[in-house]
Amino acid sequence: MTAPLALERQRDGWRLLLSGDWSLTAMPGIEAQLQNLPALEGTLVCDWTQARAPGISPAWALLRRLAETCGTQPALDVRHTGNPPHFLELLQKLHVERHAAYSVQAPPTLERLVGKLGRWAVLQGWHGRGVIVFLGRIATVVGEAFRRPQALRVSSIARHIYETGITAIPIVSLIAFLISVIVAYLGAQQLSRFGADIFVVDLVTIAVLREMGVLLTAIIVAGRSGSAFAAEIGVMQLNEETDALRAMGMSPIELLVVPRVLALIVVLPLLTVIADAMGLAGGGLLSLINLHIPLPQFTARMRESLSHTTFWAGLVKAPVFAILIAMVGTYRGMQVRDSARELGRLTTVAVVQSIFMVILADALFAVLFVQINF
Amino acid sequence: MLDPNFNPVIRVRGLHNRFGAQVVHDGLDMEVRQNEIFGVVGGSGTGKSVLLRSILGLMHPRSGSVELYGRDVESLAVADRDSLVQSYGVTFQNGALISSLTVAQNVQLPLREHYSLSEKTLDELADMNLLMVGLPPDAGAKFPSQLSGGMIKRAALARALVLEPKLLFLDEPTAGLDPISATAFDELLLYLHSQLRLTVVMITHDLDTLFQTCSRVGVIVDGHMISDTLPGMLQNTHPWIQEYFHGPRARAAEKEAAVKEARG
Numbered sequence: 001m002t003a004p005l006a007l008e009r010q011r012d013g014w015r016l017l018l019s020g021d022w023s024l025t026a027m028p029g030i031e032a033q034l035q036n037l038p039a040l041e042g043t044l045v046c047d048w049t050q051a052r053a054p055g056i057s058p059a060w061a062l063l064r065r066l067a068e069t070c071g072t073q074p075a076l077d078v079r080h081t082g083n084p085p086h087f088l089e090l091l092q093k094l095h096v097e098r099h100a101a102y103s104v105q106a107p108p109t110l111e112r113l114v115g116k117l118g119r120w121a122v123l124q125g126w127h128g129r130g131v132i133v134f135l136g137r138i139a140t141v142v143g144e145a146f147r148r149p150q151a152l153r154v155s156s157i158a159r160h161i162y163e164t165g166i167t168a169i170p171i172v173s174l175i176a177f178l179i180s181v182i183v184a185y186l187g188a189q190q191l192s193r194f195g196a197d198i199f200v201v202d203l204v205t206i207a208v209l210r211e212m213g214v215l216l217t218a219i220i221v222a223g224r225s226g227s228a229f230a231a232e233i234g235v236m237q238l239n240e241e242t243d244a245l246r247a248m249g250m251s252p253i254e255l256l257v258v259p260r261v262l263a264l265i266v267v268l269p270l271l272t273v274i275a276d277a278m279g280l281a282g283g284g285l286l287s288l289i290n291l292h293i294p295l296p297q298f299t300a301r302m303r304e305s306l307s308h309t310t311f312w313a314g315l316v317k318a319p320v321f322a323i324l325i326a327m328v329g330t331y332r333g334m335q336v337r338d339s340a341r342e343l344g345r346l347t348t349v350a351v352v353q354s355i356f357m358v359i360l361a362d363a364l365f366a367v368l369f370v371q372i373n374f
Numbered sequence: 375m376l377d378p379n380f381n382p383v384i385r386v387r388g389l390h391n392r393f394g395a396q397v398v399h400d401g402l403d404m405e406v407r408q409n410e411i412f413g414v415v416g417g418s419g420t421g422k423s424v425l426l427r428s429i430l431g432l433m434h435p436r437s438g439s440v441e442l443y444g445r446d447v448e449s450l451a452v453a454d455r456d457s458l459v460q461s462y463g464v465t466f467q468n469g470a471l472i473s474s475l476t477v478a479q480n481v482q483l484p485l486r487e488h489y490s491l492s493e494k495t496l497d498e499l500a501d502m503n504l505l506m507v508g509l510p511p512d513a514g515a516k517f518p519s520q521l522s523g524g525m526i527k528r529a530a531l532a533r534a535l536v537l538e539p540k541l542l543f544l545d546e547p548t549a550g551l552d553p554i555s556a557t558a559f560d561e562l563l564l565y566l567h568s569q570l571r572l573t574v575v576m577i578t579h580d581l582d583t584l585f586q587t588c589s590r591v592g593v594i595v596d597g598h599m600i601s602d603t604l605p606g607m608l609q610n611t612h613p614w615i616q617e618y619f620h621g622p623r624a625r626a627a628e629k630e631a632a633v634k635e636a637r638g
Binding site: 023024025028029031055057060061064086087089090091097098126271337338339340341 | 384474480485490491492495498499501502505506511517518520537538567570571574
């Protein structure tokens, strides 16, 4: 293979002989050779006679390199001979335009960093404001529903109850059952060392009813429905469907957000009851098989271990979790703008944030319940 | 190898396409010659985009053959297919820029995939292609969602041109643009066509574009294609073609084109 360029000294200047493959395919080799080109002055004649199938990109790289090496020199007079490619004129014209366009300087680093920080702070402020506005809008719609019942979209709420609730029953039941079996099994292993097998019943009952039933349900629903809310509303945002609704005098908050929030407030307590039941069933089954505690004894012991608040201490958290999950999901959905990447990012954010909020709220409830002896 | 000087560049023979009971193409023939701008027109649902997708190999026709540069697209070996795909550029109707990449990264995408070049060279080539389609230099750092419709079409064209194709497919390049941007795009296309010696196949509904740029036109009617030069097409007696080329919009576009030609 011949070298793509050879530089010759001539009496009246320089001669650059271009040879071999000069198409885009040979670009990596040409690029490397161009890097070795020394700084030149005077006149330079580019001879294209032996260049095969010259491509636009290599030709542009040549022009750029010649301009660069001679940037500080007195101008180099470049001429092209030997049947130069037909697009060279276009490239030369673009090259002149490029010089005019690129004389703008980027601001210095420090200034850019401060600017970045400032923009971030302003953005956070806007986000905070956005959350408050969002909450306010939802409150407005709910308040309005007392005067104008049709503001509550019953059919829409029903659909979301079905999608977030009924279809979630199998997975919620299964997971509550299995987790409860695991807890009972681990508890039995430890407690049997002290001959306190029967306390497995207390462990399962209190753990499932107070904490695990509602927490597991909330996390599953956040993963299933929180992401679905964000994605559904996000795609509607991308398609300008929400804008279309606004333009027709309908409120996307009323049509899209409030039904989802209300549906989840209805659904999550019901799912929690199912999860509680399945959890107790799992505990009962394991006690029967592993610890040979017959079912009547299990239920009797269960009644003893329950105080009148145990069940309600779990259930009362469900609507609060529902509000958190639905609001985070729908809010993130409404934030989607412009691109598919935003949609993916905000859907992820919706799930992660709603699970985080649920667990945080659960911790606050735990402290509160201890304080008020609930 | 594929011979870029083969004449005709595209030859479609007896193309059949159907979706369920709906026949889209019923033995469609089409020929595109070297260095021409070939406009494809037809009513909505006559299968313009389906034809384009068949030629590009994005869908398999029920029957019929598609030849590019004299080679049957279906029977190509994988390596030849890759080189064939690199030998043409395509712009899609809505630009189809990858929304998670900046405009410059979009333009560099095929270069990055097929050649190992330094970052500096990649940046230079992105700059060149953006300049070539008349985008301002700061457009490269923007994301597609920050661009106007006209700029998206130009950026898509820059990406289609970056591998230096000799053949360019444009799907509705001026749809959704204001008349000024559309005219500017027509002029850009004509300029690049003459400077880069491109063969262009263009699906368009824009009569102005058709009259300003196309050297030949193919009309899809009844599942077939009728190809002719513009003056020839104006003489055609098929009722749909008559209506298309002699409606009020067509007459206005025709007049404008004549005026422009008279001015030189």
